[in-house]
Amino acid sequence: MEMLKDIIERLNNSDESTTIEVKRGSAIDRSIMETICAFSNEPDLGGGTLVLGIERKELLLFPQYEVVGVKDMDKLQLDLASQCASLFNIPVRPEIEIETSNNLNVLKVFIPELHISQKPLYFKNEGLPRGAYRRIGSSDQRCSDDDMILFYNQTETFDSAIVQGSSLDDIDENAISLYRQLRKNVNTYAEELQYNDKELLQALGCAVKTQSGDWKLTYAGLLVFGSRAAHRRLIPMMRVDYIRVPGNEWVADPENRFTTIDMRGPLLELVSRAYSAVSDDLPKGFLLPEGELHAESVGLPGRVLREALVNAFMHRSYRVNEPIQLIRYGNRIELRNPGFSLKPADQLGEPGSQSRNQFIAAIFHETNLAETKGSGIRTMRRLMERAGMAPPTFESDHGANKFTLRLLLHHFLSxxxxxxxxxxxxxxxxxxxxxxxxxxxxxxxxxxxxxxxxxxxxxxxxxxxxxxxxxxxxxxxxxxxxxxxxxxxxxxxxxxxxxxxxxGPPPAHSGPPPALSGPPSALSGPPQASSEVTFDALLEEIPENLRNRIISLGKRISNPDVLKNIIIELCKFRPHSLEELSILLQRKDKYLLEEFIIPLRQEGLLKFTLPEMPNHPNQAYTAV
Missing domain, CATH: 1.10.10.10 (Winged helix-like DNA-binding domain superfamily/Winged helix DNA-binding domain)
Incomplete structure (x- = not known):
């Protein structure tokens, strides 16, 4: 096990990471057990080290991790071993070492990764998938149905499930024709081109004949080939919202908010429609190098935009009833996709692909709309660099089940x-x-x-x-x-x-698109709290009954649910930042974050107001 001085040096250089977590260690609480569960489950991690008795000193000019020690070492070890043996579906055997620094005891606990046959580890009283945790970056995240595919290596994916209420009448014949055309361009002699439409849909995993003799569409069939009317009737939230925001901030001007175009239909057609809507709206220019006869286009490479859209359609989670949001700011494009990346964030761009929609991915691959070798992100980076633009940036938020891609539109270091x-x-x-x-x-x-x-x-x-x-x-x-x-x-x-x-200010957009709608509530962030915000000012704006409950709170509460319910009510009244909640409830922000905010987000009771960037300076929480 790594020496304590090396652990502290690593923490001060790079903070907590995938393989290391530190706690104050006053008791073996729920958060410690969640970390043990996550270290045991995370594939290819090899396990992780939990250190009790180290704390980050935030009040220093440059915050540092320091040894603070733990008391009653024997009790801590006994509680840890006891809970590891009893709380989970199978016993966990941690490797425990004690190391002393400046006469202070530190407990180092190594949690080995479980064998694939023993995963997932989960809390017995919660079951699957919510009782299991994964190690995502430096945090422990509750598992979802998509994670179960990873653990059990399931061959059946969501896009192979039958859509109740569907039939072959829901198929758009134009989408079938488009598939045949695209497939023929790739392979003129492809066997499936000889099939009739029913045989073709069955071969692609898009239609199934039930025991009663009726034909039903799978989600792959409905999404790739279904008509717009069928989409509206059966999967109304499976659409793309193209949102144009004036300026560089979300709803910076309440009088001039944004315009939006809602797009739905067969995915094969939707790729081109979404691409055209965004491409036609982007600034374009041409450069004629000296001595050349042909001008070069400058600006966002079209292939980057197409690759981003195809990846969104192919890898999004269709279990989540939310649209894909394609947001055009004055200086950038943000694509927000339901579903975290099944591939670890630090491996994005490396060879290899993990898909949660195997039938949709196969269709996109066979029509040459996408590759399935995991090189799409690497291609985007190379093309952006060649165009002299910033590389794309990605954020995969397992807790919020979101994936965000961001493309800056101007030439980088121009x-x-x-x-x-x-x-x-x-x-x-x-x-x-x-x-x-x-x-x-x-x-x-x-x-x-x-x-x-x-x-x-x-x-x-x-x-x-x-x-x-x-x-x-x-x-x-x-x-x-x-x-x-x-x-x-x-x-x-x-x-x-x-x-x-x-x-001067950024240029205004060209004429607005035809449809206009209000903003999604999850994105309407409040103004950032500042040091001038006071307890009295915050208290004055909330309803009287909630105000009285806050005033009656003491320094200590015997039932944490009391504070939990007040936080939910505050965030239901309006979004609140962590700083505002800390001031109102007169609790340290770290305590609120680790003991209440993060668990409430994981339980689906709170969500970010700015999910595209969890660390955004204007970040706040709103009740679901």
Missing amino acids: EEDLDWLNQFNSLNLNDNQKRALIFTREAGAVDNPTYRQLNGCDVFRSSGELRQLKELDLLEMKGKGRYTYLIAGSLMNQGLDIKTSLS
């Missing part, structure tokens, strides 16, 4: 960007740090995973370079621990003022 960066020349920033400043200027914030994606570097290098930007007052750190993100600091804000005075 002449304008370089002019803006010149004011920081004396600071000797490297190219990675310059990219992070440009990204923060455009997106409002940056975190460690995004920094690594932008620059293709490891966690140790990204942590050190971000720390240097913080020390230079170019970036300011917000959040704590695994929820840390950085926004523009005082020195960078001076540069932003210079840029604004020179360039």
Whole structure:
């Protein structure tokens, strides 16, 4: 097992990670057991180390992990071993070591990964899938139905399930014709081209003959070949919402919110419709190099946009009744997809693909709309780099069951960007740090995973370079621990003022699309809380009965459900940030986050107001 000094050094360089978790260790509580469950389950992790008796000192100028020690070592070991043996469906045997530093005892616990035949480990009193946990990044996440596919290696996926109430009359003949045309372009002599429509649908896993002799569509058949009327009747939320937002922030101007186009229909057609809607709306330009006869197009490469759309249709979770959201800001495109990535975030772009919709993926592959070798993201990165644009960034949120892709639309480190960066020349920033400043200027914030994606570097290098930007007052750190993100600091804000005075506000969009609707509630984030927010001001705006319940709260409560219900009621009244909840309830934000907010999100009772970026400076929570 790793030495304590090496663990602390690693924590201070890169914070908690996939394989290491630290706790204060005053007692063996639920969060500790969730970490043990997650370490045991996570595939190919090899297990993880849990350290009790270390705490992150947040009040230091540069927060550091320090040994604080644990008391009653014998009781802790006994409680840990007892709960590991009794709480789960099978006993877990942790490897426990005690190490002393400055006369303080630290408990190091290694949890080995279980054999595939023993997974998933889960809490007996909760069952599957909610009682099982996975280690996602530096957090422990409840499992979903999609995770069960990973554990049990199930051959049956959701897209093979029969859609009750469907029939062959729900098929769009134009979609069948389009498939035949696309398949013929790939292989003129493909055997399935000789089948009639019914045989073709059956061969593709899109239609099934039931025992009663009736033909029913599977979800793959309805999604890929179903008519728009059938989609509206049977799967009304399976659509694409193309949302155009003025400016660079969500609902920055309440009088000029956004316009949206709702698109639904067979997936083979929807790829082209969504691509055309976005492509026609993007700024276009042409460059004629000296001595050349043919102009080159500049701007977002069309293949990148198409690849992003195809990946969204192919890999989204169709168990979730939500549309795909394609959001066009003034400076970027964000694609928000229901369903976290089955592939670990740090392996995105590497060879190999994991699909939750095997029949849909096969159809897309056979028609050359997509590849299934896991090279799509690598291709997008290469094409964006070749076009002189920022690489795409990705966020896979297992807890919220979301996947977000972000594409900046302007040329990265363009002449304008370089002019803006010149004011920081004396600071000797490297190219990675310059990219992070440009990204923060455009997106409002940056975190460690995004920094690594932008620059293709490891966690140790990204942590050190971000720390240097913080020390230079170019970036300011917000959040704590695994929820840390950085926004523009005082020195960078001076540069932003210079840029604004020179360039003015971002240009307005061209004419609005035909449909107009209100914003999805999950995205309407509240203004960011500040240090000027007071207990009295927050208390005054909430309903009287809720106000009285908060006032009657003491410093200690015997029943945690009391505080849990108040948090839900507050977030039902309006979205609240962690800072606001901490002020109102007069509890430390770390305590609220770990003991209430995260569990409530995992139970589906709270959700982010800005799910596309969990570490966003304006992040808040709203009741489901």
